[in-house]
Amino acid sequence: MDPEDFFNSRPTGWLGEHWAWALDVPLLEELRRGPLTDRTDLEVGLALTRLLHEDFTAYGTGGGERMNNDSVVVAIKAHRAVLERLGLEPPRLPFRNFSSFYDYWRRQGMSGGGGWAARRECMEGLFGPSRDVLEEIEEAEYEAQFRKSTTGRFKNLIFAAVGPKPKIVLRDAVNNDVEIVENAENCLVFDHQLPPNGLTWSQMVTWWAELHQVPAVGIDSAHQLYARLFASLDSGPEQILFRTYCSRYGHAQGPDTPALIPQVYLHSDPYTRRTPGHTPTLPRQRMDFLLLTPDRSRIVIEVDGIHHYADSQRNASPRLYAEMVAEDRRLRLSGYDIYRFGGHEFTQPDITAKLDTFFDELLLRHKRPGT
Template identity: 60%
Template sequence: MQTDDFFLGRPGEDVDWTDCKSGEWVCQMWELDVELMESLRFGSLPAHSDLDVAVALTRLLHEDLVARGTRHDERMNDEEVVLAVKAHRAVLERLGLELPQLPFRHHSGFYDYWRKNDMSGGGGWQARRECIEGLLGPTRQALEDQQEVEYERRFKNGPRGTFKNLIFAAVGPKPKIVLRDAVNNDVEIVQNAENCLVYSDPMPAQGLTWRHVVTWWQANHLPTAGEPEAADALYRRLYRSLDSLPEQTVLRTYCTRYAEPDGFDLPALIPQVYLHYDPYTRKSGGHSGALHRQRMDFLLLPPTAPVS
């Protein structure tokens, strides 16, 4: 869910600038969906989970309060902030999460708060940003923790739908991906493709084993190497994609099992798998924030059905 989804109207060319008062025109250009905000206080939305709504509401409040404290281009007025805070609290309560303790109710209250707490003058903008981060940051982290649990639940039985490709083990700058064919849902890596691995062979019924991945690696990278040599080179390449000690420990520990009898027929441990791709960035000004955690630390693809 996007923050824009909480609004009915968006800035456009039909704005009557003669009616805009100094310091108020931005809020007048956006029309909050009051009915939607009110409904969130009494129940979940049919089309979005409470978790997705809570993430979007947290982002909305964070962005709007930071905007009020720095650029003065916030989208909500005082009354609308009150509605958003009430909706936010209701959704968090349904999720069983601790509520943020805001020491103000709306933008005007935030203004009074920062004046009383030495956040004016030089360095005031940064102090206000840090203030809002301190108030809403723990809530965002708690929501991200719940999203982690949700991802684990969603992927524990393997990917849904038809397997097409696996983009993983990126080193260096992350790949830039485009949707080349929207009809057939074909993706293409248009930049930094050399930094990642892409497995696009058909998914075997017995799942993606280490033997399958080694065979794929041999065919595409080391056609003259034997299986042991190719397996060692592939392991080293996968290890290079990890830059944290816990992840390196997991990979080393699991991969020792490949040396056991029939170890090559175990499910392959695939590191740094791209689950989805958000092409927008904060730098470009179009950051959507819709897709949390683009990469999964590790993925196993076991058999899709019992193997006889």
């Protein structure tokens, strides 16, 4: 959350060449009564601390503060309430607004030569400790996300196979190196280092451009990558889900949205399935979609057709269902989040709206802490 989020801005002037800042007083009053529904007190408290620090510093130096003498009082009260809910002691300000701050710095000898530097130092002394504590808490919560994340280390993604599926073997059991020994040309392999904030569409486009030695700028590479990923989807519901996600986030939300990666191989079990008398040990070799989000979550999205719960005669199969939920449990214990859609949902007229709402809420939940 940024300090600007506490304002409503609007263009002013004959040609709209200037912007006027108006503090969102109802929002600040709501914060005095209790936490917001879509923001944590931690991120609100940090943004409010920065706002007060910046505006009082601006008022005491070159000007350019965004609040006025009355609205800054509301911000101070909201700031105090938020920090108290967090169990922190709010700064003890020896003034209540800009006017009394002016009187204060004159009494304290912070006028004349060196006054600006003295007033900056004063603001750092008042708001800096709260900011530092909040940033430490934020970083601790961010690191806690990592400790609760998936087991194992990301090495590569094998995905988007078109045609015969790849045959994968473990080439080096010590280093956990895998090799595709057959049909490698039918799939894609992302082997770049995974960035700390997940895997975004822009990073995928950069990888694609390097792979094919084409420019990463512009839209051609992005369109080529989209077409290649879409070609790996052979069911109508999967195509609807992929198209809806990319349409909603590919342009309007910018390139830093997590990439929706289709047909990702979890593992390969090419032998036990063909050996008479052996039960397959790895029921699910491939997930429908994977998101690697900014909070380092690995999110699996599955679109369940009838083959997930019925046999070839379209009769309900308790065995198939049991295999599916057992594999879900294994993945969850490994740290994956799993979300399922039933194929029937994609026959309904409201499916696009339902997908939009789902992805909006999902990405909000899995954003990087503090953003």
